Amino acid sequence: MAKRIEDLKVIGNKRLNNDFFVLELSGNDKIPDFKPGQFAQVRVDGSPETFLRRPISIHDVDYERNTFKLLIQIAGKGTGALSKLRNGDFLNLIYPLGNSFGLPVENERVLLVGGGCGVAPLLFLGKYLRSNGYIPDILLGFRNSEQIIEFEEYLKIGNVFLTTEDGSKGEKGYVTNHSILLTGRYKRIYCCGPDSMMRAIAGYCKKNNIACEVSLENLMACGIGVCLCCIIDTIKGNLCTCIDGPVFNINELKW
Amino acid sequence: MVNLGFSIGDLHFKNPVLTASGTFGYGSEFDDFLDVSRLGGIVVKGTTIEPREGNLYPRMAETASGMLNAVGLQNKGIDYFEKNIYPRISGYNTNIIVNINGSYIDDYVALAERINRLEKIPAIELNISCPNVKMGGMAFGTNLDSAREVTRAVRAVYAKKLIVKLSPNVTNVVDFAKVVEEEGADSISLINTLLGMLVDVEKMRPALSTITGGLSGPAIKPIALRMVWQVAKTVRIPVIGIGGIMTTSDALEFFLAGASAVQIGTASFIDPQAPVKILEGIENYLIKKGFSDIKEIIGYINRTT
Structure with missing residues (x-):
């Protein structure tokens, strides 16, 4: 394109x-x-x-x-x-x-996980999945109830689950502690959020053999693969977040 | 019609707007934004004998009117360049210049020999000024004896046009210009980045993984301009001005101070069309001022002061 x-x-x-x-x-x-x-x-x-x-x-x-x-x-x-x-x-x-999230394999139950500013690409992803016949569940994590944004928008896409760090809305704690992850129903997770959240979700997915893509937010200058500033260490060596990402399969990353 | 061309020896450039190494990839990254063949030349990403992964992330930080980088010459090496990139870029109708780097003099010599054989590469830029590698790079460009030695060794094996890119991280840049001219350089480009650093106050640690990095962008333009002016009035070979050029006016300052050509660097990150906009602006300026050849304004300030 x-x-x-x-x-x-x-x-x-x-x-x-x-x-x-x-x-x-x-x-x-x-x-x-x-x-x-x-x-x-x-x-x-x-x-x-x-x-x-x-x-x-x-x-x-x-x-x-x-x-x-x-x-x-x-x-x-x-x-x-x-x-x-x-x-x-x-x-x-x-x-x-940049690249994009991949579509799920047929009939896979999918979960979108986001926190903070990382919820940004998930709304469009959710709508895109809906238009392709998938009904994703959505798990969003915030510091407290006042930080929750666009809850109604996500409700239009699928079931929405919440965590807040202070327990003021949804389950108390981080997204990785939410009880829906214990159900084992999800075969694919898309995640965007703070680095610590994505690493925790990646760890959970690896342990439970769940396909997972994360969207990284590395510092960049050009955005078109020229400055080589936004690199991420992968199994293929240093890749640019801007053109090889921002979406990476966790199996490519050395997390 | 205004004549914008300039020459390094018998190598002709259709105009004096080039792109700086490390800021323009291999040209094709910009195909969606401009016609690369309109440019006077492109200096491709710094190349080494062996593939290099560069420094650890984070290797970039924004500063006031500029940025620090510590990329550390990440590139896929000369074999990959020759096999995969050279065939692709030699289709552009512009002068393709390869920026070469090494840890040892032998590396530079081996690279120069390899590139000498590539028909569509009419010049190399000898990078003795990269501040972001532990060995080589700026170490060659901040010691007069080393600068002399590496220039001499490369000159001995390289028959085409040899441009030497100087470091600003020296006490007297003119001494280095004289040395590389004496050793047979065909042109001098300056400046590479200035060594700098930034501390992240929230995290209470350096912003870059390498602590220090190279400062580029408009923040360094007055220093670059001063150094270009000093060098251009001392040497006889053409000088290529680099350093914080964002606009037509910035580029014109370098010509008026004595540069025969300019390289656009960091500006391409903010506006990928900057090189062509600056080229058009230079032409318009010359027409407006009634000049028919850009040579009429090169070093102009030295005639009146």
Whole structure:
């Protein structure tokens, strides 16, 4: 799929809580056929401290309206500046970038696991799975009930299970402690979240012989396989998260 | 029509906008964004005899108006280059230059001999300035005797155009320029990255796995420009300016200070179309100012000051 560099119009900026917001962007031409797991390199102008582009997952796609969404966590000056964008502003993107999650094998029961900003690619993945005939379950982990975002959106896709670290909603603890993992019903897990969460889920999947893909969030400069900064150590040597990933089968990783 | 061409000896470049090693891959990564054949030349990723995995992650950190990298010359080695990359890139209608690196002088010599045989590679860039490898690299470019020795050894076996890429991490860059010119370099490119570091205050540790790395981007442009100016008025061979060029105006500063050509580096990470935009901007500037040949502005500031 050809990569594009474009100025796209912001047509929505919805604040979800203190940390998260969703930008909706309108395509100039017909938006590309995105694959779940892909991302965009977003340019942030206006400050010497936001020099590089920010890699942001494609969160949701609406082909009828020719729009797509980015779920962004305010982590620093770059994402802070993006949170202040208004309808009608333009944002420069290089997209679509990266590989994608693979489809399940027929009749496999699948689970999506996400936490924090890692929930971003899972909404689009869930919708993509639904449109391909799968009804995934979804397990989301947050620090507390106030951090829970877009719960209703995920409910439209499948059963949603929650954990919070303080027990204020769902089961108390981390996603890896949730009781649904004890059922043994899942044959495939897709995971995106903090490094510690993905490693824990990968460990669980390896132990129980469950197919698993994770989406990594390594620091990157270019996003197109040139700078070789976002590397991950794999059984094939160093691979670039931006072009060989961001989605990796856990069997490829040296976790 | 404006003449944008320049030459290193009898090697002609259709325009003076090249891409810097390590920032443009092998060209094809940019095919979706620009026509690589419009560029004056591309300097491909630093190549070594043996495949290298480079340094551990994290090897990049953003800084004010720039970035630090400590990639450490990750590449698949000369055999892979010759077999898999060379056939692919030699289709571009532009000068393909290979940036060569080694731990020992013998490595540089062996690479130069190998690349000398590749018909479609008219020049090499001798990298004696990589700050991110434990052996070789910058060690050659920060000691006058070593710089002389490696340039002499490569010159003896390499018949085509030899560009030597200098390190800014020295007391007097002009001394190094003189030495490599004396040893037969056809051109000098500068600057490579400046050695720097960043500490992650939250994690209370260095941001890079290697602690130090090479600083690039607009943060280093004034230093690069000063060094290019110093070198260009001292040597007779063409000087290629590198360092933080993001815009047409940045590139023009280097020409006015004495560079015959420029390399666009980190800018390509932020705008993959930057090299072509800068090329178009240079042409427009010359037309607007009434010049018919870019040579008329090279070193212009030295005529008036």
